[in-house]
Amino acid sequence: xxxxxxxxxxxxxxxxxxxxxxxxxxxxxxxxxxxxxxxxxxxxxxxxxxxxxxxxxxxxxxxxxxxxxxxxxxxxxxxxxxxxxxxxxxxxxxxxxxxxxxxxxxxxxxxxxxxxxxxxxxxxxxxxxxxxxxxxxxxxxxxxxxxxxxxxxxxxxxxxxxxxxxxxxxxxxxxxxxxxxxxxxxxxxxxxxxxxxxxxxxxxxxxxxxxxxxxxxxxxxxxxxxxxxxxxxxxxxxxxxxxxxxxxxxxxxxxxxxxxxxxxxxxxxxxxxxxxxxxxxxxxxxxxxxxxxxxxxxxxxxxxxxxxxxxxxxxxxxxxxxxxxxxxxxxxxxxxxxxxxxx
Amino acid sequence: xxxxxxxxxxxxxxxxxxxxxxxxxxxxxxxxxxxxxxxxxxxxxxxxxxxxxxxxxxxxxxxxxxxxxxxxxxxxxxxxxxxxxxxxxxxxxxxxxxxxxxxxxxxxxxxxxxxxxxxxxxxxxxxxxxxxxxxxxxxxxxxxxxxxxxxxxxxxxxxxxxxxxxxxxxxxxxxxxxxxxxxxxxxxxxxxxxxxxxxxxxxxxxxxxxxxxxxxxxxxxxxxxxxxxxxxxxxxxxxxxxxxxxxxxxxxxxxxxxxxxxxxxxxxxxxxxxxxxxxxxxxxxxxxxxxxxxxxxxxxxxxxxxxxxxxxxxxxxxxxxxxxxxxxxxxxxxxxxxxxxxx
DNA sequence: ATGACAAATTAAAGCGCTTTAAGTCCTGGT
DNA sequence: ACCAGGACTTAAAGCGCTTTAATTTGTCAT
Numbered sequence: 001x002x003x004x005x006x007x008x009x010x011x012x013x014x015x016x017x018x019x020x021x022x023x024x025x026x027x028x029x030x031x032x033x034x035x036x037x038x039x040x041x042x043x044x045x046x047x048x049x050x051x052x053x054x055x056x057x058x059x060x061x062x063x064x065x066x067x068x069x070x071x072x073x074x075x076x077x078x079x080x081x082x083x084x085x086x087x088x089x090x091x092x093x094x095x096x097x098x099x100x101x102x103x104x105x106x107x108x109x110x111x112x113x114x115x116x117x118x119x120x121x122x123x124x125x126x127x128x129x130x131x132x133x134x135x136x137x138x139x140x141x142x143x144x145x146x147x148x149x150x151x152x153x154x155x156x157x158x159x160x161x162x163x164x165x166x167x168x169x170x171x172x173x174x175x176x177x178x179x180x181x182x183x184x185x186x187x188x189x190x191x192x193x194x195x196x197x198x199x200x201x202x203x204x205x206x207x208x209x210x211x212x213x214x215x216x217x218x219x220x221x222x223x224x225x226x227x228x229x230x231x232x233x234x235x236x237x238x239x240x241x242x243x244x245x246x247x248x249x250x251x252x253x254x255x256x257x258x259x260x261x262x263x264x265x266x267x268x269x270x271x272x273x274x275x276x277x278x279x280x281x282x283x284x285x286x287x288x289x290x291x292x293x294x295x296x297x298x299x300x301x302x303x304x305x306x307x308x309x310x311x312x313x314x315x316x317x318x319x320x321x322x323x324x325x326x327x328x329x330x331x332x333x334x335x336x337x338x339x340x341x342x343x
Numbered sequence: 344x345x346x347x348x349x350x351x352x353x354x355x356x357x358x359x360x361x362x363x364x365x366x367x368x369x370x371x372x373x374x375x376x377x378x379x380x381x382x383x384x385x386x387x388x389x390x391x392x393x394x395x396x397x398x399x400x401x402x403x404x405x406x407x408x409x410x411x412x413x414x415x416x417x418x419x420x421x422x423x424x425x426x427x428x429x430x431x432x433x434x435x436x437x438x439x440x441x442x443x444x445x446x447x448x449x450x451x452x453x454x455x456x457x458x459x460x461x462x463x464x465x466x467x468x469x470x471x472x473x474x475x476x477x478x479x480x481x482x483x484x485x486x487x488x489x490x491x492x493x494x495x496x497x498x499x500x501x502x503x504x505x506x507x508x509x510x511x512x513x514x515x516x517x518x519x520x521x522x523x524x525x526x527x528x529x530x531x532x533x534x535x536x537x538x539x540x541x542x543x544x545x546x547x548x549x550x551x552x553x554x555x556x557x558x559x560x561x562x563x564x565x566x567x568x569x570x571x572x573x574x575x576x577x578x579x580x581x582x583x584x585x586x587x588x589x590x591x592x593x594x595x596x597x598x599x600x601x602x603x604x605x606x607x608x609x610x611x612x613x614x615x616x617x618x619x620x621x622x623x624x625x626x627x628x629x630x631x632x633x634x635x636x637x638x639x640x641x642x643x644x645x646x647x648x649x650x651x652x653x654x655x656x657x658x659x660x661x662x663x664x665x666x667x668x669x670x671x672x673x674x675x676x677x678x679x680x681x682x683x684x685x686x
Numbered sequence: 687a688t689g690a691c692a693a694a695t696t697a698a699a700g701c702g703c704t705t706t707a708a709g710t711c712c713t714g715g716t
Numbered sequence: 717a718c719c720a721g722g723a724c725t726t727a728a729a730g731c732g733c734t735t736t737a738a739t740t741t742g743t744c745a746t
Contacts, residue, residue: 066702093455112436264635292607409732
């Protein structure tokens with residue numbers, strides 16, 4: 001059974017039903033059917049019911065391309081993501097619900113190792129995205145500004161200086177500051193920071209560390225180790241620490257993978273965490289939640305960022321806001337098992 | 344500087360240029376411009392150059408919606424992913440390059456906790472995807488078969504019985520078999536398997552374990568512990584093992600997170616890996632590559648799967664293949680540091 | 687010059703929908 | 717009866733492109 005009538009796509013057997021087919025079925029014009037299907041007031045209740053039924057019977061589904069063309073609106077928000085980043089996955093999830101609430105749809109385009117930001121964005125524009133939500137864009141500010149002329153750009157997760165763009169991000173310096181506060185509150189003074197290299201975000205986090213240490217009068221304890229965004233960097237930094245005379249009582253890192261690296265190196269050297277040394281990361285990766293790490297970290301609140309990004313887009317599109325706006329959210333400290341009072 | 348001329352989207356300042364604008368600029372018809380821009384032979388070389396230049400000057404970019412409508416082809420492959428799964432990210436990356444090579448574009452739609460497969464697929468259809476590449480679909484076979492009537496469906500990563508669908512997957516049973524072979528080759532006999540619960544994939548892997556054990560005459564050593572796809576399941580299983588009289592010499596798990604759970608529980612109990620017990624996972628997650636785990640596992644070869652999926656789609660669309668085809672690839676054993684000869 | 691034929695170009699008809707202006711049909715008041 | 721006005725419905729003009737058939741232009745042999 002079940003081998004008849006399937007896989008006949010090619011032979012023009014049945015193309016997808018059009019508005020006209022539905023209209024013919026109920027003996028009305030396509031205009032009426034369109035009205036009903038879009039929920040526009042006008043058609044009588046009886047007509048509504050008949051059209052809805054006919055559409056359902058035929059399995060009618062509106063053709064986005066046609067309706068976009070006709071209405072001159074796609075009601076589409078283009079989202080550029082890096083599909084390899086778990087945090088982006090979370091953002092996308094919330095972007096979907098936020099967008100749906102205001103009647104927009106999302107079209108995703110990802111950058112990868114072999115597909116750059118530019119390509120990803122072009123794709124979004126080719127789909128007639130009305131606004132562009134860029135997650136963690138790395139393009140220079142003026143490139144983004146140019147892009148903004150084609151469609152409102154909302155940059156998420158990164159500070160952009162000197163560009164009249166909408167930006168939604170968390171205060172990275174504040175996040176690291178919260179970590180420092182947390183550790184100092186526990187009694188730590190020798191708190192080392194493993195850096196994240198160049199890049200706006202790394203810069204902000206580094207500054208956050210410096211500022212917070214100074215605020216606590218720990219200027220003399222400021223110590224920054226070279227690093228990047230990888231686990232390997234964390235390991236290297238930890239080994240460097242282990243070579244020294246005495247260990248600090250706490251290590252902060254640029255991000256979670258780096259913290260995992262620190263954790264691994266310390267474990268290998270038999271250093272107890274958090275017994276002898278406290279460790280904390282940043283980003284609240286899925287990684288950090290693994291019970292074997294149970295890493296204290298900082299969460300960026302994806303939901304809130306997504307919500308603000310969509311709101312920003314809608315304000316641009318439907319409420320003709322024209323002034324750029326920067327939304328800076330406070331990150332949230334997530335205390336888990338790798339931080340404790342010093343011995 | 345730089346505040347004039349930006350953010351004027353709203354005031355109808357300059358809409359995106361149309362074919363007609365380019366045509367007007369070079370004094371030709373839109374037909375010619377269209378021909379040139381699509382690389383269709385016909386226009387003279389001189390015309391070609393002039394059109395190309397004009398298009399570049401105006402920053403013209405074709406409007407996909409219009410051209411899809413007019414040509415009755417979208418040249419779009421709809422890809423349903425679960426954006427939270429790292430492996431899907433890898434697949435998407437390779438799907439992009441594979442699709443580009445054959446002149447297709449990808450449109451992505453993700454399922455999430457709040458957005459089910461059905462919604463994701465409807466979105467793909469609304470964009471007029473010509474074929475649907477579904478990564479790890481969970482819908483029942485007949486649902487997929489129905490869908491296949493609207494557009495060719497290629498299911499990736501999951502076995503589908505009794506449906507005339509294209510399927511691309513790796514042989515899960517073979518993968519686990521390779522792990523068993525590897526361990527037996529090292530001298531192991533007491534090899535336990537931590538199950539992945541219900542689901543086609545879990546079933547296949549379990550069977551692979553059973554079959555391989557029998558093949559090695561280890562029928563009496565077959566032991567399957569209850570589990571699922573989570574780290575927590577691995578931990579529970581390991582604790583159960585630790586409660587027993589004697590530990591097995593090796594533990595295989597349904598997937599990598601579960602193996603990580605096993606690793607964590609063993610570490611906590613002071614059991615050396617791979618000294619006392621060897622452990623292996625499945626999937627070659629980014630997780631398993633972390634140096635602190637360095638987990639022996641099985642890789643699914645994303646690139647090859649992506650390539651086959653795109654090929655399958657193209658065969659359906661452009662070479663009117665109508666017979667369904669199942670491509671079963673051999674997974675690849677990845678030996679890392681958690682497996683060794685038993686003590 | 688002239689006609690034949692190839693090369694280059696274009697007019698015009700859609701694609702499947704939305705939208706606006708223009709109907710059509712009732713109802714009820716006068 | 718007749719008309720105003722409201723409630724529905726629809727004809728028709730696109731949206732920005734592709735594509736086919738037809739037209740124009742150019743080239744050459746006669």
